[in-house]
Amino acid sequence: MKTKGALLWGLNEAWSVEEIELGDPIAGEVQIRMEAAGMCHSDHHIVTGATPMPSYPVMGGHEGSGVITKVGDGVVGLEVGDHVVLSFIPACGRCPSCASGQSNLCDLGAGLLSGQSISDGSYRIQARGENVIPMCLLGTFSPYMTVNQTQVVKIEKDIPFELAALVGCGVPTGWGSATHIADVKAGDSVAVIGIGGVGMSALQGAVASGARHVFAIDRCRGSVSRHSSSVPPTRMPRSKKRSCRSWRSPGARCARRRSSRSVR
Numbered sequence: 001m002k003t004k005g006a007l008l009w010g011l012n013e014a015w016s017v018e019e020i021e022l023g024d025p026i027a028g029e030v031q032i033r034m035e036a037a038g039m040c041h042s043d044h045h046i047v048t049g050a051t052p053m054p055s056y057p058v059m060g061g062h063e064g065s066g067v068i069t070k071v072g073d074g075v076v077g078l079e080v081g082d083h084v085v086l087s088f089i090p091a092c093g094r095c096p097s098c099a100s101g102q103s104n105l106c107d108l109g110a111g112l113l114s115g116q117s118i119s120d121g122s123y124r125i126q127a128r129g130e131n132v133i134p135m136c137l138l139g140t141f142s143p144y145m146t147v148n149q150t151q152v153v154k155i156e157k158d159i160p161f162e163l164a165a166l167v168g169c170g171v172p173t174g175w176g177s178a179t180h181i182a183d184v185k186a187g188d189s190v191a192v193i194g195i196g197g198v199g200m201s202a203l204q205g206a207v208a209s210g211a212r213h214v215f216a217i218d219r220c221r222g223s224v225s226r227h228s229s230s231v232p233p234t235r236m237p238r239s240k241k242r243s244c245r246s247w248r249s250p251g252a253r254c255a256r257r258r259s260s261r262s263v264r
């Protein structure tokens, strides 16, 4: 089908919204009508080259949600009309990594930036007669996308699409950096540097882990004050001029362990 996509044709070039040719789902794939997509800083990395791509054009977007419109042969557990979130790392559920609970290391992720589909190695998108590499085999910057079922997660239909999309990258990246990587424990003091989508989620992960104090540090005052309403604070500084705010978690009062950890 013909639709549109936001493409990059080279390093440090502007995004170009133009017509693309999108393949119908083959075995193991579904087609999705996109309802929401997030712009992650990792999308900007492919503009600057911080995330090297094998070639261009590249279609951006690895965070998104939508509704399944077509289902290919052999797809299990997904049907037309399902609301879904896209995962920028596939999870087959059967490889050694998936079987041991580490689906973030799924074997199918080896070709994540190759642009070649998991299903049969073909390119599912063309523009100006050339094969297009969809970021993380997704490419959510389009009204429609065709993707392997291992990158699709079904969700309840009452979850707003714009919130669901964020769970595809920013929320688990930030939340997990506090709860898993920094391993925040009750009573810890935590500094989160940068309060964007990832930082805000790290802040919430720290609060949920029982951190005694969470320091939100950002160069942009508006960023801190804008996000502060998402976390129920028990104590906040009165000054609105500071760009560093702190929160104390209600559950931290009984904490015995105190240490400092930082989350970037």
Ligand SMILES: [Zn+2]
Pocket: 040, 041, 042, 043, 062, 063, 169, 170
């Ligand atoms: Zn991302």
Ligand SMILES: [Zn+2]
Pocket: 090, 091, 092, 093, 094, 095, 096, 097, 098, 099, 103, 105, 106, 107, 108
């Ligand atoms: Zn796997």
